[in-house]
């Protein structure tokens with residue numbers, strides 16, 4: 252049988268066993284797993300039977316038994332990553348995952364390697380965007396992280412929209428080498444990416460992209476100086492993405508007092524085809 256069209260799984264009514272968001276009138280959110288016969292209860296809202304939520308459409312506004320109106324929504328992938336994904340490692344924050352999709356030029360059908368798998372947050376975003384014709388390989392050095400990460404990916408499967416991408420996980424150390432070739436993108440989320448750059452160079456297609464995610468400036472300095480010294484890289488860039496939410500009410504508009512202050516830096520560079528073209532032979536100078 253052919254796969255359902257992308258996105259259909261997100262349009263169906265709420266299903267038994269699905270975790271949904273119940274939002275109170277003032278915006279407080281509750282993550283609730285639906286089960287026939289159960290009731291959601293909170294002191295501010297009162298009771299709502301799961302039986303009336305199951306088979307309702309996403310976005311349904313329902314009245315509790317005490318007369319309080321709540322909104323029921325399906326989780327987005329961002330909700331899942333921030334609130335439901337079980338973390339065994341640090342993860343890349345969704346604001347930075349969004350950035351890396353564009354900086355990595357991720358497209359449906361892309362061939363991508365990510366290192367390491369960690370908790371699977373980055374894999375989820377990549378799997379969604381490379382689509383059913385793409386391939387994602389994830390290297391992870393520590394075998395004990397693989398099953399929990401795959402459990403996270405399975406738990407979010409119905410939220411992907413188009414869950415057809417091929418995903419292969421390898422227990423492997425990127426500092427020792429990369430088997431894959433002709434890749435569009437390699438994403439390194441490891442502490443010493445400078446130890447992997449020669450392997451990444453061999454694995455990328457000409458013009459392919461290396462992204463490295465790093466939390467500290469000393470790591471950035473080490474990697475960037477090395478990339479600037481190696482002949483095979485062009486356009487080495489370092490960026491940080493800051494995100495600030497705003498509160499908007501009648502006659503009052505201001506940034507939130509709290510924000511995520513620091514997550515990390517994204518280094519991006521592209522593979523040159525060393526030894527090709529006439530410039531290196533002296534004709535273009």
Ligand SMILES: C[S@@+](CC[C@H](N)C(=O)[O-])C[C@H]1O[C@@H](n2cnc3c(N)ncnc32)[C@H](O)[C@@H]1O
Nearest residue numbers: 342343367369370371372373391392424425441
């Ligand atoms: C910060 S976590 C990755 C988190 C992941 N990007 C996510 O969003 O869930 C870094 C992972 O890289 C793995 N790792 C570290 N060095 C590695 C190496 N040389 N080769 C493969 N995996 C490595 C660690 O075991 C860890 O699981």
